[in-house]
Amino acid sequence: MTKKLYILVFALVLFSCNQRKEAEANTDLLYFDIKGYFGKEISRLQQLNPEVDKTVSINGASENKKEKITDWTKELAIFVNADINKTSWKGSFKTVKQNGTDVYTSDSKKIPIKKISVTQDGQKVDRVEIIIDNKNILYQSQDTLTYYPDSLYSIKKQQKIRLLKEKKYSITGKLK
DSSP, X not given: OHHHHHHHHHHHHHHXXXXXXXXXXXXXXXXXXXXXXXXXXXXXXXXXXXEEEEEEEETTEEEEEEEEOSOHHHHTHHHHTTOOOOGGXXXXXXXXXETTEEEEEOOOTTOSEEEEEEEXXXXXXXXXXXXEEEXXXXXXXXXXXXXXXXXXXXXXXXXXXXXXXXXXXXXXXEEO
């Protein structure tokens, strides 16, 4: 009986230690909270359910249609994944604040996110622009992500795979 009690107490102590570390980990954001901001935007857009005039272009050939987006989490996933508040990236970004715009830049070859620019009017975000640059021996791509709340989102991608032609993709969604 005492052996079971010791195991139970030990398990509770371990569980409470893990909970505390998780709570402390998220309170300490060094840069703009991209993940949190787009999480709120996804929830808001899911509730609003706006009609989107969406244009998809691949190497200049484009297609346009109006639609209701059913899964905003999937639609804006590339924005959410551009979170620069990762523990291993602390101190890797230079921050410049000027005229209501916060610009975060990194020159590190290990970090694909090179620049995030957030324009705010007080506490309201007017514009977010993200530049992602991936390079390795076989593959090179550059993404430019732009988001204007209640107005437009744009994803532009240039991709070059060794021995293949360069491809250019573009997705633009105008919210109605």
